[in-house]
Amino acid sequence: MPSHTIVPGVDCIIKIGGAAITKKDQFETLNGAVLENVANQVRQMYADGIRLIIVHGAGSFGHFQAAEHGICSGGFPTASHSATLKGFAKTRLSVTKLNHLVVSVLVKYGIPAVGVSPLGSWTTENKKIVTDGCSHIAALLSHGYVPVIHGDAVIDTALKCTILGGDPIVTRLCQYFRPRIGAVFMTNVLGIYDKPPGTAVGNISTDYYGPDTSEPKLLREIIVDDSSRTWTAAYLMNRREIDSIETSALEHDSSGGINAKVAEAVDMVMEGTRVRVVKAVLQFSSVICWFMLRKPSGLDxxxxxxxxxxxxxxxxxxxxxxxxxxxxxxxxxxxxxxxxxxxxxxxxxxxxxxxxxxxxxxxxxxxxxxxxxxxxxxxxxxxxxxxxxxxxxxxxxxxxxxxx
Structure with a gap:
């Protein structure tokens, strides 16, 4: 970033998980009720003058097409160049469709949201970001708009193409804008668990504290060591700490699952950004986000x-x-x-x-x-x-x- 560039002030970067606003195991299926609830929370923040950038995942939009054609790795080695091109185009068609749906709901709630696609301004090399579109987003912010960026299929100089997920986009945005309050991740579960909380969306928030100690347990916080970049986590219900979690990802998930998300969150913390994970549909997350965004100094x-x-x-x-x-x-x-x-x-x-x-x-x-x-x-x-x-x-x- 050039030293003479004036970066607009940003209070909070919100990452809306694709699994929260879509039914991730059902092809291109929107979870409209959750999206409406999220839009209502964003409206409250915007009305109070909170300066926002919104990033959302793809969920069941794009991941199926990307997995079918191997877009994350530049296409399958045995596939023709033409097949990879078509798979790339189908993936982008799907993710931009979701972005349009998200922006439409936000605009309905009175938010001057504008969709921003990474393709064209964001590029990668071996899946690492080498150019970004932060200056374009800064220009939108300076004119009063709320940018809404999505995970996308992008050009990779080494692989020819890949998937750029929403989480690394949030990391780069945090590095560029230094949000005053931090980053908030809205997910389809209550937070991060010591093991996968389940695959059935309808049962995703039940039976965490049953008598079976092998059941998933919610983590209270993740602490990052500044020098080693390693992390430990503490349970919600007690002070016992752990240094690893069991993870899983759906077969069609091209974003890397929870492993990649924790790694990106660690990078954000190392850059000085506070990170919080809340459930998008939960009434307490609304209260938490509301109080945190309006009084970041906390409760005396x-x-x-x-x-x-x-x-x-x-x-x-x-x-x-x-x-x-x-x-x-x-x-x-x-x-x-x-x-x-x-x-x-x-x-x-x-x-x-x-x-x-x-x-x-x-x-x-x-x-x-x-x-x-x-x-x-x-x-x-x-x-x-x-x-x-x-x-x-x-x-x-x-x-x-x-x-x-």
Whole structure:
């Protein structure tokens, strides 16, 4: 980057995982509900003056075509040049189709989003970025637009072509723009686990804390060593640390799976960027992103009043007791994290089913308000509206289940 170049200020770079906004195991299938939820969160951030760059993965768009024609490695050795060219074109047609869908939803929510394709300005050599389009993105930002970049098929000077995933794009953007708040990765699961949490999208957020210790466990944080670039991770539920995780990737995934994502996140941290991973559809991720983006300095616990602590603990204990009652009764932990529209809970005699109607939703609402009570005095304007949004959403969902 030339020394005279003026780089527009960027607050946050958001990476929307392809597995979150598409059904990754179903060919070119959009997950519209999640995309709408993400767009609503982005609208709140944009309305508050948060300067954003959005990057999204391909999910079920492009990966199938890329895998079929070996585009990630420049085409199959036995394939004709013509076949590789056609595969490259089919891959790009698919990923740009998804970019158009994402941008369309963002524009519908009042965001001046413009799609940006890496092909033409981003090139690689043996899959490593050698030229980028950051100056083009900077020009869009300086005119008030929200750039929306996607993973793409690009020209590789050594391999002739390859796949440039969204994660290395985010890394390069962080190096160029130095986002004030950091990078937020919105995924289809609650975060990073010590082993693959499952392949069935419908069950992706259930049964993590069952009695079987071999089940996937959520990691609280990943700590990077500055000198060796190695990392260790700590569990969410205890302080025990590990230095490796089991990983997997779908057969058609051309982006490298979670291994590549962790490696890119380590590079971002080494460059001084704070990285957070949240679930795109989760109500708590909305609250977390909302508070983090508006008050990056965090919460001053010493400034929390006794009344706030009492309200937080009271609501939190009440909410989590409902969730714990459900878990103990049916062994289903998914109700800890958001709603499952149309989810049928079997008849159970005992607390909380014979005390509270729709206890899974009441527990979630009480937990949201517990968090709101804790940060209320330090939160910027709008926290009450956000909590009311989730309350209304759960009320409507409960009514829909009652009528089904």
């Amino acid at each position: 616990l010493l400034a929390v009043s006794p009344f706030q602590w009492i309200a937080c603990l009271g609501l939190g204990v009440a909410g989590q007791s409902l969730n714990a009652g459900i878990f103990n009764a049916i062994g289903h932990a998914g109700v800890y994290y958001g709603f499952k529209l149309g989810h049928k809970i079997p008849w159970v005699n005992g607390f909380p089913f014979n005390v509270v109607s729709h206890p899974q939703y009441v527990g979630a609402v009480l937990s949201v308000w517990a968090g709101a009570a804790l940060v209320w005095s330090q939160a910027p304007q709008g926290l009450g509206l956000l909590a009311l949004y989730w309350t209304g959403l759960y009320v409507v969902t409960g009514c829909m289940e009652s009528c089904s």
